[in-house]
Amino acid sequence: MTYKIAILGASGYTGAELVRLIATHPGMEIVALSGERKAGLAMSAVFPHLRHLDLPDLVKIEEIDFAGVDLAFCALPHATSQAVIKQLPSNLKVVDLSADFRLRDPVAYEKWYGKPHAALELQKEAVYGLTEFYREDIRSARLVAGTGCNAAAGQYALRPLISAGVIDLDDIVMDLKAGVxxxxxxxKENLLHAELSEGFHAYSVGGTHRHLGEFDQEFSALAGRPVEVQFTPHLIPANRGILVTTYLKGDPGQVHECxxxxxxxxxFIQVLPxxxxxxxxxxxGSNFVHLGVVGDRRPxxxxxxVAxxxxxxxxxxxxxQNANLMLGIAEETGLMLAPCFP
Amino acid sequence: MTYKIAILGASGYTGAELVRLIATHPGMEIVALSGERKAGLAMSAVFPHLRHLDLPDLVKIEEIDFAGVDLAFCALPHATSQAVIKQLPSNLKVVDLSADFRLRDPVAYEKWYGKPHAALELQKEAVYGLTEFYREDIRSARLVAGTGCNAAAGQYALRPLISAGVIDLDDIVMDLKAGVxxxxxxxKENLLHAELSEGFHAYSVGGTHRHLGEFDQEFSALAGRPVEVQFTPHLIPANRGILVTTYLKGDPGQVHECxxxxxxxxxFIQVLPxxxxxxxxxxxGSNFVHLGVVGDRRPxxxxxxVAxxxxxxxxxxxxxQNANLMLGIAEETGLMLAPCFP
Amino acid sequence: MTYKIAILGASGYTGAELVRLIATHPGMEIVALSGERKAGLAMSAVFPHLRHLDLPDLVKIEEIDFAGVDLAFCALPHATSQAVIKQLPSNLKVVDLSADFRLRDPVAYEKWYGKPHAALELQKEAVYGLTEFYREDIRSARLVAGTGCNAAAGQYALRPLISAGVIDLDDIVMDLKAGVxxxxxxxKENLLHAELSEGFHAYSVGGTHRHLGEFDQEFSALAGRPVEVQFTPHLIPANRGILVTTYLKGDPGQVHECxxxxxxxxxFIQVLPxxxxxxxxxxxGSNFVHLGVVGDRRPxxxxxxVAxxxxxxxxxxxxxQNANLMLGIAEETGLMLAPCFP
Amino acid sequence: MTYKIAILGASGYTGAELVRLIATHPGMEIVALSGERKAGLAMSAVFPHLRHLDLPDLVKIEEIDFAGVDLAFCALPHATSQAVIKQLPSNLKVVDLSADFRLRDPVAYEKWYGKPHAALELQKEAVYGLTEFYREDIRSARLVAGTGCNAAAGQYALRPLISAGVIDLDDIVMDLKAGVxxxxxxxKENLLHAELSEGFHAYSVGGTHRHLGEFDQEFSALAGRPVEVQFTPHLIPANRGILVTTYLKGDPGQVHECxxxxxxxxxFIQVLPxxxxxxxxxxxGSNFVHLGVVGDRRPxxxxxxVAxxxxxxxxxxxxxQNANLMLGIAEETGLMLAPCFP
Incomplete structure (x- = not known):
């Protein structure tokens, strides 16, 4: 069986990546692509690397007939997502890639995103999309909130350790490096090749990155007490990739075993020796996570x-991966592409 | 049905790329991997991006039992290939990725590769592997000689034009740019990141690049007369990709139509408007070729x-693609992966 | 003696490069920097790499008192330059880095830049700024028009050859590669790191790049007859650098000797063996030009x-270099910085 | 006055960088360049970017007449330096760029470098070369031991803070990112462009990087008690640059003021607001250090x-900078080149 898929906000990088992955997914067929400013264009005009695919042209969201759609991916900017998803048919399965439904607490949402949440009812319904930890909820969810990319990387490192109580919760340092x-x-000027290439720097230093909202929510829930990590992201001259180096107090052997x-x-999670x-x-280019543990010279x-x-x-x-679960397809379907190196 | 595949010389980039592509190929299973200097190692030790795959360890070629192998890819260095393939079972299907069997004329081989050919009998049997132009021969071949990567790019631009007689054969300039x-x-020192990054230069200038042997052979055969193109490759600070810009005398409209x-x-060949x-x-990261034609301001x-x-x-x-034909599998099997951008 | 320098349009890359070079120039002192949209900012806020310098803040052009200025560099966008320079004191020495005064023929200007020239009187006065070939005129000029960067590269390759009559003027192919x-x-979207890195492509294909206006003007004047070169620029994932590969009909030995x-x-011009x-x-990062000649396999x-x-x-x-001449300073002053490698 | 300079080990990157900087240094003249494996070659054959300079050819060290040399830079590999410097005239001023004379304690040397020190007498004489902190000793030194590049970066962040006692000495985390x-x-395979570009990773994880020997020596001496920092370097796809992010317990305002x-x-040290x-x-490309302080969300x-x-x-x-002091030249001579951006 092939499920009919719509992608809202298909003219950004996450939209293009959805198309790339669905291109060889045996159980999904793209029937609609939206892009507000690029409506009317062929997808190949916006992303020439997708030229070989037989794709619908980009349209405005209101032009899409959702009757024939089984699931919509929503790759719209933050805040826009809330407004759009509220207007979609209430029985349509939705995977949202924005930040709009990640934080369960409206106060936390307003703190990190600077405005009140505009779709609180939907927020209550949303399931947090870190697949390996919310798998059963996702299977039966109608609306799944994809995690932040940095937030995913950090949680793969820490969730089992917090749950098992094997690390000091008050001295967690996460130094993250991310491609552009x-x-x-x-x-944006700082994203230009001439600005970024051959240099690197930190950003959102001092605990101001929005993905901290997710860390705080998830880690505190796991620990049953407030947990505040230190977190500094850095921008690296590469296109893809996140590497997070976490400095923990705990026994390295126990950490690795956990x-x-x-x-x-x-x-998809490969723990190295x-x-x-x-x-x-x-x-x-792959759905795999590589995770390693090293003991410091200080006992x-x-x-x-984590990469x-x-x-x-x-x-x-x-x-x-979440959509597969929601549609009752085998979870890894379409996602076994090997990484593209070099 | 799944065919049993061996990859000889799996510790280089073309070997790793074969594994990457076969990883999601439904009709092939890797049963042996060789790597002389890395024999005994797991493939994941040599290429960590292949860690998730259940692959045989690297062995020496003589340790492989070819009885259970349907087809071998030979990704060995030039000259080594000849010697190795001569020793393989004579009924084993082989796709050679080296330069050893590309040139039909032993004199040309010696001219471009600096030593006499050591397996002339095999050379006679070999089919040139530019799939779109040798498809029927490849289907029934036992030994296929993969083309040079630059040679492939240039031929996609020129073969139909030479065949159709729509360009001047005496004034063909091919300026090629290639990733590392x-x-x-x-x-090699010149391949170090610190040497190559943030700079670019020509190499093999003046008609000395070995892939000219293939151009001469193929273009002259098509034209029924000697054709010698001008060809200058350049090394670009990127990992993958070939772009060849060809300057031709001929009517642009006719060239495009042809x-x-x-x-x-x-x-796999996409001609742009x-x-x-x-x-x-x-x-x-894909098997697609993009090809464009522009008319110069000079009529x-x-x-x-071509990219x-x-x-x-x-x-x-x-x-x-060639192995699929040789094994009777649909030609595009396993090769429809969309390009990986950004 | 130290000359007082103003830089108009100091918030772009050529403006910053002027500041970088003047920073260690013993005969120049920067007394004014303009930047329309960034007026009011410290230069270090716009270009943190200039933080150690004691520079005037960015202001609007009309705030500058040109009475105390010996020479102004004008690094403004095309078309803006004309309007601004017209308003400057008529005895102020000016080196313009824009395209506005490069083309002597108003018809050619309008053809390549799409609008009539707005300062024709000034145009007549302007001297073309390719130092090695207009040195004496530059020495006594009030207004010098800096060449296009691609145009400079191509002219270093060809001017002596055209003057000497040692190449065929009807079959000149210039394939150019340029950093971003x-x-x-x-x-611009195509200048983003995620778009540009790890890929390369041609642009302004078919004889549409504006620097062709300079080639046509200069080469035709040298030859005493119309000369139209073929010229295709390519964008390379590097920040700095131009490499132009020219394909010529002529005797290689004679070309090199010439x-x-x-x-x-x-x-500054180094001809390689x-x-x-x-x-x-x-x-x-340097003012040097490296130039090499190779004979093709075809006699x-x-x-x-040229790089x-x-x-x-x-x-x-x-x-x-031009300003040094105009001010009576030794031509190479401040320009002997060695290239920055790696 | 111009001092005569020899550079031993001029065929590596630090050797080339010495030549680049001395090229515009008004008080130094290069009279000898050594390169064991490249002896007999012109420097321009090894480093084409230095082609415009009038430099002596590379020779073997024993061919150099040190009678006319005022100061030698020794840019040889670790361990080789010891043996070579022992053979030099005992009154020759030497700045060593290797690790051989950085550690004052022979036991520490053997621990980090894996073999006994072979020139203990010289070791006693050597002054540690972190200019801003050893300035007076360097002025009168005959042998100065240049610091590790990572060790320099980390010490600029921490030395004043440790001296002032404003941070917790037991919880210092240094996450470092370095160009190649x-x-x-x-x-080395991992330094190839195709390996390194478009990816990043940690190395020497867990407190095994040799520059920790310098941190331990210097920080413990300053604190008057053992100080062991946590330190993880990462390799970034860029050619130049070190960025070290240090996580400290202390009052941010006090840290910045200190x-x-x-x-x-x-x-050369610029503390940002x-x-x-x-x-x-x-x-x-410059001798400047930029240093910033940000308070974390956690008080x-x-x-x-530090960059x-x-x-x-x-x-x-x-x-x-050290050689200038040793020769009695103004410390910043030849080092005021502005950074090269973009």
Whole structure:
């Protein structure tokens, strides 16, 4: 059986990545693509790498007949998503890739995103989309909120450790390095090649990055008490990839064992042997997560490093993994593409 | 049905690319991987991006039992290939990715490769592997010689035009730009990141690049007279991609029509509308070729630009396309992966 | 003696490059910097790499008192330059880095730039700024028009050859590769890192690039007859650098000798030994031009390759070289910085 | 007055960087260049970007007549340096860029470098080359040991804070990101462009990087008690640049004030206003250090970020700064080159 798919906001990078992955997904067929400013254009005019595919042209959302759609991916900007999803048929399955439905607490939402939430009823219904940890809820969900790409990377490192109580919750440092595609296709000076290439820098320093809202929500819930991590992202001159280096107080052997056990049945999460650590290039373009643990020279300190592809496992791959569950398809369908190296 | 595949020389980039593509190929299963210097290692130790796959360890060629192998890809260095393939069972289907069996004339081989050919009998049997032009021969071949990656790019631009007689054969200029992975994983100073990044230069200037042997052979055969193109490759700070800009004397409209007609039934060759031209990033990681024609301001001059991925369509993708034909599988099987952008 | 310098349009890349070079120039002192949209900001807010310098803040042009200014560099966008320079004191020495005064023929200007010239009187006064060929005129000029960066590169290859009559004027092919900084700091989608990195493509194909106006003007004047070259630029994922590969009909030895002789007394033009050819990385950040000649395998054909840094010798370095002449300073003052490699 | 300079080990990146900087240094003249494997070659054959300079050819060290040499830079590999410097005239001023004389304790040397020190007498004489902190000793030194590039970056962040006692010494986390040129011109697979580009990873994880020897020595001496930092370097796809992000427990305002005061008279150390933080691209190719402090959302935690160019201020620029002091030249001579951006 082939499910009919709409992609709203298909003219950005996560939209294109959804199309790329669905191109070889045996159970999905794209029947509608929206792009407000690019409505009327062929997808190949916006993304020439998709030229070989037989795709519908970009239209405005209101032109789409959702009657024949089984599931919609919503790859719209933050805040726009809320307004759009509210207008969609209430029985349509939706995977939202924006930040709009990630935070369960409206106060937290307003704190991190600077305005009141405009679709609180929907928020209550939304399931947080970190597949490996919300799998059963996602299976029966109508609306799934894809996680932040950085938030996904950090949670793969820490969730099992917090649950198991094997690390000090008050001294967690997460130093993250990210390629530039996570910033999207927006026209910003600091995203120009001439600005970014051959240099690197931190951003959102001091605990101001919005994905901290997700860390706070999820880690505190797991711990049963407030947990506030330190988190500094850095922009790296590469297109794809997130590497997060976490500095933890805990026994390295115990940390490794806890993670290896937690993920031993997970197709997409690969825990490396003790002492090995990952590289973003080894997951590029794929839905795989590589995770390594190294003990520091100072006893009782562990370094956990996680690598994933921000557009794939961090956004669009995760979205398809969730959609597979929601549609009753085998979870890994269409997602076994090997990483593209070199 | 699943065919049993061996990859000889699996520790180089074309070997890894074969594994990457076969990973989601429904009709092939890898049963043996060789790597002389890396024998004994797991493939994931050599290429961590392939960690999720259940692959045989690297062995020496003589350890492989070819009885259970349906087809071998030979991704060994030039000259080594000849010696190895001579020792393989004479009924084993082989796709060779080296230069060893591309040139039909032993004199030409010696001229371009600097030593006499060591397997002349096999050379006679070999079919040149440019799929779209040797399809029927490949279908029944036992030994197929994959083309040079640059040679493939140039031929997609010129073969139909030479056959149709629509361009001046004496004034063909091919200016080629290539990413660095075509040079392989060899330890050479000029391939270091610190040397190559943020700079570009020509190499093999003046008609000395070995792929000219293929151009001379193929173009002269098509034209029924000697054809010698001018050809200058350039090394570009990118990992994948070949872009060849050809300067031709001929009517641009006729040139475009000739190419559009020649390729209209080809799955992997996309001729862009007149006046548009391609980019390597739009074919990255895929088996697709994008081809564009633009008329110069000077009447009677056409510019044909071709983009392809050197590791995929230029080497390992082409090899699998040929293997599909040799094994009686649908030609495009396993090769419809969309390009990976950004 | 130290001359007082104003830079109009200092918030773009050529403006910043002027400041970088003047920072260690012993005979120039920056007394005013303009930037329309960034007026009021410190230069270090716009370009943090200039933080260590004691520079005036950015102001609007009308706020500058030109009474104390010896020479103004005008790094404004095309068309804006005309209007601004018309308003400057008529005895102020000006080096213009825009395209506004490069073309002597108003008809040619309108053809390539799409609108009538708005300062025809000034145009008559302007001297074309390719230093090595207009040195004496520049020395006594009040207004010098800096060349296009691509136009400079191509002319270094061809001018002596056209003057000497050693090449066929009807079959000149110039294939140019350029880093991205030549496109400036403008917010355009195709200049984003995620778009440009790891890929390359042609642009302005078919004889539509505006620098052809300069080639046509200069080459035709030298030849005493119309000369129209074929010219295709390509965008390369690097920040700085221009490499132009020219395909010529002429005797390679004669071509090399002609160029070696023409440039033997030039400080900044380095002709490599016959058969060697240049790389952009070897001139990065400097005012040097590297030039090589290789004979093709086909007798009577020569390949001339030129490398320079588009922001330095192609724009701001050239501008300072010209300003030195106009101010009576030794021509190479402040310009002997060695290239920055790796 | 012009001092005569020899550079031993001139065929590596730090050697080339010394030549680049000395090229416009008014008080130094290069009279000898050594390169064991490249002896007999012109420097321009090894580094084409230095072609415009009138330099001596590369020779073997034993061919150099040190009688006419005022100071030698020794840019040889670790361990080789010891043996070579022992053989030099005992009154020759030497700046060593290797690790051989950085650690004062022979036991520490053997621990981090895996073999006994072979020139213990010289070790006693050597002055540690972090100019801003050892200035007076360097002025009168005969042998100065240049610091590790990572070690320099980390010490600029922490030395004043440790001296002032404003941070917790037991919870210092240093997450460092470095461009690839710090690894030198060695032929290693992981330094190839195709391996490194478009990806990033940690290395020497867990407290195994040799520059920890310098941190331990210096920080413990300053604190008067053992200090062991956590330190993880990462390899970034860029050629130059080090960015170190340090996570500290201490009052951010006090931290900023302490650093601003410590460096207020330093030409090369720029402390940014509170809350701002640096980028490597803003110091590229220069001797400047940019240093920023940001307070974390959690009170009592400060993030200090330092950027410098590993080849310039991290190695060869520092070496020249020290040589200037040793020769009685103004410290900043030849080092005021502005960073090269973009």
């Amino acid at each position: 595609s996570g910033a999207g296709r927006a026209l 993670l290896a056990t937690a993920y031993e049945d997970e197709t 003790m002492g090995e650590h990952p590289s973003t290039r080894a997951v590029r 009782g300190r562990a370094i956990v490093i 994933l592809d921000n557009l794939a496992k961090g956004s669009s791959g995760q979205a398809i | 992975s075509g040079a392989g994983r060899a330890l 190419l559009a007609t020649a390729y209209e039934d080809e799955t 007149m006046g548009e031209h391609p980019s390597t990033r739009a074919v990255r 009677g001059r056409a510019i044909v630009i 392809l991925d050197n590791l995929a369509k230029g080497s390992s993708g082409q090899a699998i | 900084s030549g496109a400036g700091r403008a917010l 160029l070696a002789t023409a440039y033997e007394d030039e400080t 016959m058969g060697e050819h240049p790389s952009t990385r070897a001139v990065r 009577g054909r020569a390949i001339v390759i 320079l840094d588009n922001l330095a010798k192609g724009s701001s370095g050239q501008a300072i | 040129s710090g690894a030198g011109r060695a032929l 650093l601003a005061t410590a460096y207020e008279d330093e030409t 509170m809350g701002e933080h640096p980028s490597t691209r803003a110091v590229r 009592g935690r400060a993030i200090v970020i 410098l160019d590993n080849l310039a201020k991290g190695s060869s620029g520092q070496a020249i």
